[in-house]
Amino acid sequence: MGSMPISEQKLTKPTFPAGANSLDYAQSLDQKDHLREFRSKFILPSKGNIKSKAVSTPENGDPCIYFCGNSLGLQPRAVAEYLQIHLNTWATVGVNGHFRKMEKSPLIQWQLLAEQAAEQSAPIVGAKPGEVGVMGTLTMNLHLLMASFYTPTKEKNKIILDWKAFPSDHFAIESQIRGHGFDPKEAMVMISPEEGSYEVSTEKILSIIDEHASTTALLLLPGIQYYTGQYFDMKTITAYAQSKGLIVGWDLAHAAGNVPVQLHDWNVDFAVWCTYKYMNAGPGAIAGFYVHERHGKVEYVDDKPIFRHRLSGWYGGDQVGRMNMENNFRPSPGASGYQVSNPSAVDLASLLAALSVFNATSMPAIREKSVYLTAYLEHLLLASPNTSAFTIITPSDIEARGTQLSILLKPGIIDILFEMLETEGIVADKRRPDVIRVAPVPLYNTYEEVWRFVQIFEKALAEFEGQ
Numbered sequence: 027m028g029s030m031p032i033s034e035q036k037l038t039k040p041t042f043p044a045g046a047n048s049l050d051y052a053q054s055l056d057q058k059d060h061l062r063e064f065r066s067k068f069i070l071p072s073k074g075n076i077k078s079k080a081v082s083t084p085e086n087g088d089p090c091i092y093f094c095g096n097s098l099g100l101q102p103r104a105v106a107e108y109l110q111i112h113l114n115t116w117a118t119v120g121v122n123g124h125f126r127k128m129e130k131s132p133l134i135q136w137q138l139l140a141e142q143a144a145e146q147s148a149p150i151v152g153a154k155p156g157e158v159g160v161m162g163t164l165t166m167n168l169h170l171l172m173a174s175f176y177t178p179t180k181e182k183n184k185i186i187l188d189w190k191a192f193p194s195d196h197f198a199i200e201s202q203i204r205g206h207g208f209d210p211k212e213a214m215v216m217i218s219p220e221e222g223s224y225e226v227s228t229e230k231i232l233s234i235i236d237e238h239a240s241t242t243a244l245l246l247l248p249g250i251q252y253y254t255g256q257y258f259d260m261k262t263i264t265a266y267a268q269s270k271g272l273i274v275g276w277d278l279a280h281a282a283g284n285v286p287v288q289l290h291d292w293n294v295d296f297a298v299w300c301t302y303k304y305m306n307a308g309p310g311a312i313a314g315f316y317v318h319e320r321h322g323k324v325e326y327v328d329d330k331p332i333f334r335h336r337l338s339g340w341y342g343g344d345q346v347g348r349m350n351m352e353n354n355f356r357p358s359p360g361a362s363g364y365q366v367s368n369p370s371a372v373d374l375a376s377l378l379a380a381l382s383v384f385n386a387t388s389m390p391a392i393r394e395k396s397v398y399l400t401a402y403l404e405h406l407l408l409a410s411p412n413t414s415a416f417t418i419i420t421p422s423d424i425e426a427r428g429t430q431l432s433i434l435l436k437p438g439i440i441d442i443l444f445e446m447l448e449t450e451g452i453v454a455d456k457r458r459p460d461v462i463r464v465a466p467v468p469l470y471n472t473y474e475e476v477w478r479f480v481q482i483f484e485k486a487l488a489e490f491e492g493q
């Protein structure tokens with residue numbers, strides 16, 4: 027690797043030698059893994075635990091193989107510690123915890139806890155600290171930000187989205203359009219891949235932007251498409267759409283903590299993400315959002331604040347005014363001025379615990395392993411004897427994907443495969459009828475696990491072919 031910092035290295039697609047499909051080779055990659063000590067920062071459910079139907083304590087048995095971080099990330103060990111600290115603070119100082127920074131605690135006063143989490147989230151999405159906020163949940167934040175960023179007119183009211191938008195995004199967009207008195211059938215422009223393909227080319231996206239630019243208000247796409255795993259060229263698409271007068275928002279549910287997006291440098295207008303997938307803050311945990319610094323500006327003219335319209339609440343007000351109970355809204359500058367309510371400190375403690383793991387490494391380091399780990403999975407899959415039984419629908423270009431590979435199986439295989447995976451204690455994700463999503467996560471998965479998964483995958487295909 028030489029002496030160049032990881033953040034400046036351009037990653038190339040790894041190639042693997044002839045003997046790469048041996049267990050020894052997989053284990054040799056694990057030995058060289060620069061993130062290998064991170065696995066012990068997570069609780070890995072055992073094969074017994076993952077099948078249990080009653081609450082039990084985590085056991086130290088043979089760990090399951092967990093490839094489902096694209097859906098819910100594993101629990102960092104720090105979560106229990108941070109939650110206990112928070113509970114002790116609440117139990118001992120009660121309401122004083124709002125303003126008191128407790129010594130020996132990694133958490134600051136509840137009043138500023140969301141800002142602490144936002145500041146620590148900013149490097150993960152390539153934002154300046156003041157451009158990130160933490161509140162609510164992804165879909166709620168999408169609604170809140172669309173209330174500010176989707177400002178349709180009679181002439182320009184369309185929203186461009188992807189053909190298979192996550193249902194919650196689709197519903198949010200549809201309802202926003204309706205709420206403004208427009209017809210979703212006319213105003214929702216869906217970009218789809220060419221017939222028979224799953225990948226949407228950047229050229230296609232730019233041509234749809236061209237076609238609808240004069241009637242479109244907003245472009246809202248996923249950084250990584252949840253079904254296919256395609257990572258869109260966010261930089262090019264953002265610049266192009268903005269040059270045609272569109273506002274650009276991104277749903278980073280599958281991108282945050284997975285790929286090193288650069289929201290500020292790419293000049294993105296706004297973005298939202300959840301923290302329960304690659305960011306490991308727990309099911310339904312508090313979410314993140316970004317607004318470019320130009321949208322967070324607050325200027326005063328004759329002591330009257332001038333700022334971008336948003337749906338406001340008292341936590342968006344500046345911290346001094348907030349507790350004076352005055353009814354003139356003076357927003358905090360930056361993303362924190364888009365906050366609405368007093369956020370859940372339990373939730374924030376959990377997120378801050380998860381962020382403490384990220385803070386011990388960096389997105390470029392995570393990305394470097396991720397590219398390798400997923401390429402290894404792809405390599406083993408494509409070297410298997412039954413490649414005619416499946417198609418990897420995630421792009422093979424490393425620049426156009428994150429950790430996840432989506433595998434489209436021949437009809438009839440999925441049930442055989444999932445029965446075998448369950449028996450072996452391997453967790454992946456089905457999207458009926460025939461797609462499985464497999465996400466080896468660089469912080470806690472190993473090359474050996476990838477190798478073991480492919481063994482079972484091949485066994486399932488062989489059983490299917492032999493039927």
Ligand SMILES: Cc1ncc(COP(=O)(O)O)c(C=O)c1O
Pocket residue numbers: 163164165166192194195248252277279280300310
């Ligand atoms: C791409 C995408 N958008 C939106 C959501 C919905 O998120 P939430 O339920 O946290 O609002 C998800 C959830 O998995 C998602 O994957």
